[in-house]
Amino acid sequence: MIALVDCNSFYASCEQVFRPDLWNKPVVVLSNNDGCIIAANKQAKALTHIPLYEPVFKIKKVLGENGITCFSSNYTLYGDMSQRVINILRTFSPLVEVYSIDESFLDLSGVCHTTSYTDYGQEIKNTVFKHTGLPVGVGIAPTKVLAKLANRIAKKKTSETDQVYVIDSEEKRIEALKSTAIKDVWGIGRKHAKRLNAVGVVTAYHFTQLPLHWVRKQMTVVGERLWNELQGDPCIDFMTEPKPKKNIGTAKSFGKRLENISLIEEACSYYIAEVAEVLRSQKSCATYVQVFLHTNYHSKTDKQYSNSITSTLAIPTNNTFILITEAKKALHAIYKPGFRYKKVGVCLSGIVPEQYVQGNLFESQNRYNDARLVDTIDRLNSKFGKSKVMSGSIGTRIKEWELIKEERSARYTTQWHEILTIKT
């Protein structure tokens, strides 16, 4: 059997753990530049008259009037809380696949000899909540896709399930399939849902009644796997090692429009430093550096311009300094003066494992090999906080271009000077 454990409105819940004054109150979390809402808890979602997915500047007033608390995203906190949850889950199963920041699959085969699956699920849920303060839902079933379905049911029918639902019989499986719309099945995109609806498939149960050869023909092997999983035959493997990323990028709007290339260059260098750090943490190197730049599409008065360029590195690398040099060259190639720029972004691709980097006849390998400097920087930053030691190209004017994070909570669990403070 497989369990899917996922945290209820994870970002909002992380904020609430440290803010008991907000327990059972509506809370939302905003995107990186406070532009829109990316997460809302149950209480906020219940206020259906508020268009939660409109840009924040349009609904700011309504949010306030309805007593909704807004937080800027605090990924440092969410990342740490997520890691705590994962560590706790590992005590319940030797095989845990971290599917996303707030979802993990647990292989339960051979771990439930003395208790029922429902009791085990309850124990997982209660332990995670007791240790971290985060509420989770648990779905248990013979396959991953069914576990997802069970988890949905656990969350939908909280009063009956108490956040834990187990599909452990043929009747329960059929019942779950019949009560789930095909569009809500894990792995069914909007396109497939539309096509399936057109042939009369409305629920997951209808889908399992389709002949397998039709599914294979229309939806390839992916559909076939899904079909089998819904029948109760596991065919999606556990991935205990995170999948190496195919590309790593970041792009954020500036706090204000920028015209001057020197500030844009500093922002671009900063983003490169961020992604290069990720690259090093997964022990890989990038072959291509893409830089893109654009003005504000939504502005009716600004002249519009956008461009993107990709440059190939002589030798794949994860060295921040080499990557910054390349990115700056690329930026200069696409930058045109006289525009008010809104955003610069970088993306590293052609990602290869560090140990398989091939040399180049015309480039000396030595400067690429000198990883000690960047390693030292990584160590210092992990000890003293993000971006404490940076490349000089990043400059010291971050405040002039950085995006606004007005409502960010403290990094309660990772910074000594930001720990939870109680006034007495």
Added chain:
Amino acid sequence: MDLIAFNKLKRAKAKHTPEVSKQTGFPSPATHYLEHTIDLHEHLIKNTDATFFVRIDGDGLSGFNIHNNDVLIIDRSLTPKENGLVLAVEEGEFKVKRFSKRPSEPYTIWGIITYIIHAVS
């Protein structure tokens, strides 16, 4: 083609002797007695994933021997003991309390206070 020079290529001298330690003198008598230096985290924190730190701002808790700017180590995984210190939540506010199985007012326990760190200089 004119022959300019004719040299025998010398093979580099292979070194087969291992590097010998330059250290001389009496070997350290502590060699077989080395242990790791004490790491407080290891002793004060039993369950990292359930442990949080909380700073106290103000003198309202001197009755519990907790003073301004003290840091509390809170372990959420523990079960409260009678009369032990807990961080509680009452009406949406954090409070420090002595745990009692029969409290006069109901409250939620946020975590168990395991240590109070007090700076003296």
